[in-house]
Amino acid sequence: MSLGSSSQASALVVITRARIIAVVSLIVTWSIASLLPYYTPTIKDHVTTRLSEARQKIPKVGIEWRPLGLISDPRHRFNTSKVALLIEPRPLRHLVPQILHMISVVPPDWRFVFVGTNLSTASVGRSYATKHQQVIGKLDLLVLPTPWEIDSKENVHRLLTDMRFYDEFLPGVEWLLKYEYDSILCANSATSLNEWLHWDWAGSPR
DSSP, X not given: OHHHHHHHHHHHXXXXXXXXXXXXXXXXXXXXXXXXXXXXXXXHHHHHHHHHHHHHHSOOOOOOOOOGGGOOOGGGGSOTTEEEEEEEOSOOTTHHHHHHHHHHHSOTTOEEEEEEOHHHHHHHHTSHHHHHHHHTTSEEEEEOOTTOOOSSHHHHHXXXXXXXXXXXXXXXXXXXXXXOTTOOOOTTOSSOGGGGTTSSOOOOOO
């Protein structure tokens, strides 16, 4: 009889605790529900204020979108009156890094033109980096037709003194940077190439 009485008492205690917890939970829920209508406007105002502050912190970004069809010539993105020119008939191994270095050092509004033979232009054009520069309109690779030849310095000098070369292949160019296969601009120079544009001619001794 004592064992049965103790088990009934423990069951009663468990039931009583469960009921008490349920009653307390209901009371808390009812209390929150009764207070919610009073605090709803305050909560809405607080949330609205926080959202407004967050919107003010978002940076403004302007996006200009144009269909690719409207960009007929990517070279127009650059200053077509400024051209850096390299003439080299030989497929030298360092031409690609040299051209890329010059592109990184020369002011960004300048365009680049490489005049070469079938071999030298093919050598330069194989690089993915130079292909990218061609796609964005920064670099042109040219193989000149007859009667022009660049197989000797004499022919190069004749080319550079022929007005037809400028009229046909460099139209509208006002400033020309002529560099050689063995010359580069220093990346650490404090002087920009554009600072020399007021001179009619500037060069270095060879």
